[in-house]
Amino acid sequence: MCLAFSLFMPLLSLFLFSRDDRSAHEVSVDRSTMAEHILEDEEEGLEVTDEQKIGLATWFLLKSPPGEIQQVAKSIRGVLMDERLFDMAAKEAFPKYNMEQMIAIDLADHSGQVLLTKYGAIDVSQHLDPRTAQVAVIDHVKQVCTDVRPAADDELPSAFVEEHRASIDNELVKYVEEAFPKGNCAVYCTCGKDVESGGDEFELKAVISATKFSAQNFYSGSWRSVWKIQVNQELQTVEINGKINVIAHYFEEGNVQLETSSECSNSTLLQSPADTGVAVVNVIQYLESDYLGVLEESYSKVSDNSFKELRRKLPVTRTRFSWNNALQLSLSREITKELSLTR
Amino acid sequence: MQVGRLRMQAAEEGGRERERVKERETKRRDILFVRAGEHSEKHQRRIGVRVAMEAAMDLMRRMPPTQVDTALSSLLLLLPQYSSELLSRVDQPLQVAWDAECLKHYLLCDYNRDGDSYRSPWSCKYFPSLEDGAQPSDQLRKLEVEANEIFAIYRDQYYEGGISSVYLWEPEIGGGFAACFLIKKDGSEDGQGRRGLLQHGLWDAIHVLEVGEEDEGLAHYRLTSTVMLSFTTKDAPSVSFSLSGSITREMQADLSVAEGHLTNMGRMIEEMEGKLRNGLDQVYFGKTKEVVFTLREPLGSLTATSATGQSLQQVVMDDILRK
Structure with a gap:
């Protein structure tokens, strides 16, 4: 730039x-x-190469607030006025955006939804839904699923890992249903998927994604959390590290955005798959509730603290500014200051 | 007979006349056709302009407010033919320059620019120096000096720091004068934040005032204000919390000039800044909070829509029905 x-x-x-x-x-x-x-x-316009135009258009698409990429695409198309360049930018930006934003897409057979994440991506267009052991074929630009096929054996974890994965997923679904009115979640095995009982470490990723968008009320928002769950069979421990990202956009006669994130971690003991699932999701629930509490507190301080650093509600004098005699007042204040200095 | 001949003549002439009319009409139609063609092409290009500008403005209200600069320069590269309209419709964060004569900072905008130089409101000189840079009339300059002094006090009382600049000029069309009041404040802990609460904090206010000619002791004032702000708090070590935004509002008033233009303009700006600050704080930021707390409901606190709340409602309903 x-x-x-x-x-x-x-x-x-x-x-x-x-x-x-x-x-x-x-x-x-x-x-x-x-x-x-x-x-x-x-x-007289300045010549910008097609390559640069695609780059600029991609930048706009990737910066789209949650749920607004289709609207941004429509506008950038109007700005580019070149279908070929638009298609190239869209092809580059949409898969990246869809996976970064972890959007949920209805399965082609309407049996449920699949989350698009980099953890479940077999390749750009094929996404694993670990819960149903299906692979969804995705048209990223249209944001639809065009086909569903059963996952191949080598795309799924071992029965041992799957038992832990499914148990965490089960508990996570219950928590998400309660806490996120429009939430989706999935648990992927991201490392050591072939590990057996008594073997090496393996790693799972639990993700939660919730998006809200209302064009007529001029707002959108998303909550995304990714929890890395490292299971160490030797030490009998489960390390849990999370990153939560929240964005909100309100744009009625203005443009205001909230961007907040948190990194947190905790650990628990490895137990039976069922008990581990409960313990892990308890940790997630606790840390996310804690983060929400921090957000609540940050918001409560905006008015009186954060804003005050920029502009006060009332002047230091605690009365409205006296435009009539401001100059005289400041002059007399300076004189008293000087007098007090000389004293 | 005569009458008959005359009639015939008239008929003949009428026929010729009709032909001529017809000829003329065809010609006119051709002309009309050509014009319509021209017109529709031009019309379409105009529609193209409107569509492109609307699309550009739609992008501006969706991109993160902290990245206005990048978004605007990208649009200028993509739409170089609409540069003037883009620059006049999109507000950017204010730039700061140094008045080497008065040893003071001042703010840049298009109203104090001449070529690549910008006039300082303090020394009235251009930096980089410019021999024949445009200057306000003596009368306006006198008001400008006074406005800068008073506005600096106002800024200090509300902002506890920051930089302000006021520029006055005579508009090209109509009488009266125009004024631009600018404020920039860096409220971060490294900047001029008094309490060290913000990791990052910027406020830019742009107030453009058009003042009509005095008429029977009254003058018409039209104020257009934009506030752009962004801040990142440092409340919790592992949590980052940033809010940013920009809003523009307009206000008009007919006021008695008995107390002077400066008092009138100042009061309007003070009222407007209060409204914008309050609107951002209560309405806009409040709305983002509402969005977050509907995405992820606080557990434990029961609401009518939460899962816990609803299952509880069900239990209560069942109980009532059983009794």
Whole structure:
């Protein structure tokens, strides 16, 4: 972007001349002549390569707030005015966005939903749903599932690992149903899927994803948590490390965004698969509730603390500013200050 | 006879006339057709402009407010032909410059720019220096000096620090004058945050005022204000919490000039800043909180919609029905 910016700097000064339009204000500016003026200048535009255009469009798509990528795609298409370039940008951005945002997609046979995550991705378009042992074929740009097939044996963990995975998944589903009105979750085996009882370590990832979007109420939001669960059979321990990301966007006559994240960890003892599942999800539930408490506290401090660092509600004098005699007041204050200094 | 001949003549002439009319009509139709063609093409290009600008503005209200700079420069590269409109419709965080004569910081905007230089409100000089840079009239400059002094006190009382600049100019169309009041505050612990609560904290306020000509002791004031802010708190060590946003509002008033333009403008700005701050704090930030707490409901606290709340409702209903 640095390069891009330096490229556009001379252009900026060129066009800034006409920025005085602002003082005359939008209403008084004749839109049609403005449009003509713009069109006349069309030939003078700076040349940007197709490669750069795709890069810029991809940037916008990846920065889409939760659930808003289709709307952003529509707008970037209107800006690009080139279907070929748009398709290339979309092909690059959508799979990345879908997996980063961990979006849920209805299975083609309507039997449920599959979460798109990098942990369940067999390749870009094939995504494993560990709960049903199915693989969903995904059209990323359309955000739909086009086909479902049963997972092959080598795509699934050993029976021993699966027992632990399924038990955690079971407990996680119960917790997500209670805490997330529109949540989805999955548990993947990300390391040591062929490990047997009494063998090496293995690693599971439990993910929770919840998205809300309402175009007519101008808001969207997402909660994503990824929990790395490391099972050490030798030490009989389970290490749990989590990262939670929360984004909220409110854009009615404005644009306001919340971005918050937390990293937390805890551990528990390895027990029977069923007991381990309960223990792990208890840890997750506890840490996530704790984080929500921190968020609540941060919000409660916004008004009186955080905001005050930028602008106070009332002046230091605790009365509205006296525009009439501000100068005299400040003058007399300075005199008293000087007097007190000399004293 | 005569009458008959005349009639015939008239008929003949009428026929010729009709032909001529027909000819003319065809020509006109051709012209009309050409014009319509031209028109529709132009019309379509105009629609193209509107669509592209609307699309660009839609992107601006969806991109993270902390990345306005990147988003805007990207749009300028993608839509170089609409640069002037983009720059006039998208507000950017304010840039700071140094007045080497008065040894004071000042803020940059398009209203104090001439070429690549920007006029300082303190020394009234351009940096980098410019021999024949545009200057306000003596009368406006006098008001500008006073406005900068008072606004700096106002800024200090509300912001406990920060940088402010006021620029006045005569608009190209109509009488009266226009003014731009700018404030920038870095409220981070490394900046001018008094309490050391913010890891990062920026506030930019842009107030553009158009003041109409005085008429029977009254003047019309039109204020357009934008506030852009972002902050990251340092409440908990493992938690990062950032809020950012920008909103623009307009306010108009007819006020008596008995107390002077400066007092009127100042009061409007003070009221507007209070409203914007309150709106961001209560409405906008409040809304993001609401979104978070509907995504993940606090467990333990029972709400009518939560799973626990609903199952409890069911139990109560069952109990009542049984009795």
